[in-house]
Amino acid sequence: MGESTAAQPLSSSIGDYVKIIWELAGSGAASTTEIAARLSVAPASLTKMLGRLQELGLVSYERYRGASLTERGRAEALRSVRRHRLIETFLLEHLGYSWQDVHEEAERLEHAVSDNFTERLAEFLGHPARDPHGAPIPGADGVLAAEDSFPLGEVMAGGRVHVTRVHNEEAPVLAYLGERGLVPGRSLEVKEVRELDGVVTVEDEEGVSHSLGGPLARSIFVRLLS
Ligand SMILES: [Zn+2]
Numbered sequence: 536m537g538e539s540t541a542a543q544p545l546s547s548s549i550g551d552y553v554k555i556i557w558e559l560a561g562s563g564a565a566s567t568t569e570i571a572a573r574l575s576v577a578p579a580s581l582t583k584m585l586g587r588l589q590e591l592g593l594v595s596y597e598r599y600r601g602a603s604l605t606e607r608g609r610a611e612a613l614r615s616v617r618r619h620r621l622i623e624t625f626l627l628e629h630l631g632y633s634w635q636d637v638h639e640e641a642e643r644l645e646h647a648v649s650d651n652f653t654e655r656l657a658e659f660l661g662h663p664a665r666d667p668h669g670a671p672i673p674g675a676d677g678v679l680a681a682e683d684s685f686p687l688g689e690v691m692a693g694g695r696v697h698v699t700r701v702h703n704e705e706a707p708v709l710a711y712l713g714e715r716g717l718v719p720g721r722s723l724e725v726k727e728v729r730e731l732d733g734v735v736t737v738e739d740e741e742g743v744s745h746s747l748g749g750p751l752a753r754s755i756f757v758r759l760l761s
Contacts, residue, residue, distance in 0.1 A: 549588065549591070550646060551574065552570070552574070552585075553612045556570065557604060557608075557609065559573065560601075562603070562609070564600050564601040565602055567582070567598075569601075570601075593607055613679060615645055617653065617674075618653045619642070620641075620670055620673075622637075622640075622648070624660055624663050625656055626641065633710075634667045634718070635706040636706065654675060668701045668703075668704075668719070669700030669701060669756065684700060686702075686752065686755065686756060687757050688733055688749065688753050690728070694759060696723050696757035696760060698722075698756070701718065701755055702753075702755075715739075715743075715745055721740065722739075722760060724738045732749060734746055
């Protein structure tokens with residue numbers, strides 16, 4: 536892997552803004568209300584920051600449409616997602632972190648490492664395709680594999696599924712699912728989907744059954760098995 540020309544990550548606040556717009560909206564527009572809520576910033580400072588990001592060519596911002604990433608902004612977001620997910624993988628596999636603790640540590644570290652470090656880390660880890668939560672790791676070329684899984688809550692009773700990803704970064708949720716082995720790589724059978732409140736009951740490979748409330752069932756991403 537060659538050294539990148541852009542070796543330094545963006546300043547932490549700019550990097551955070553770009554990444555959060557990407558997380559909220561992908562290639563669409565994120566509303567200022569959503570962005571302000573995620574970053575806990577006041578509307579006035581948000582408007583100022585979005586103006587700055589626009590000057591830098593990272594974001595296009597219209598007051599009533601919200602903020603969307605330019606091609607450059609998207610590339611920056613994916614670089615920072617790549618760093619984050621590789622660091623999480625490293626912390627879990629080599630430093631003994633638990634899977635609910637890697638996110639917070641990676642949030643801190645991702646601002647400190649260069650692209651050169653990131654590519655050496657990727658090499659050291661054997662170029663993993665997914666992070667410990669099953670999220671795809673964008674390539675060094677900025678390509679992100681399309682998500683081919685969907686939330687457990689959308690599976691019908693009787694379906695057999697393979698867990699590919701847990702789409703939730705809250706430590707208590709991850710700890711809960713981790714303790715029950717409801718993690719990427721496991722197979723489950725959907726026993727019941729309760730219309731009333733969206734609670735999904737699944738049975739794992741050991742025959743243990745788990746009832747998962749709507750938010751949990753929406754966080755677990757799966758692929759159907761045959
Ligand atoms: Zn994370």
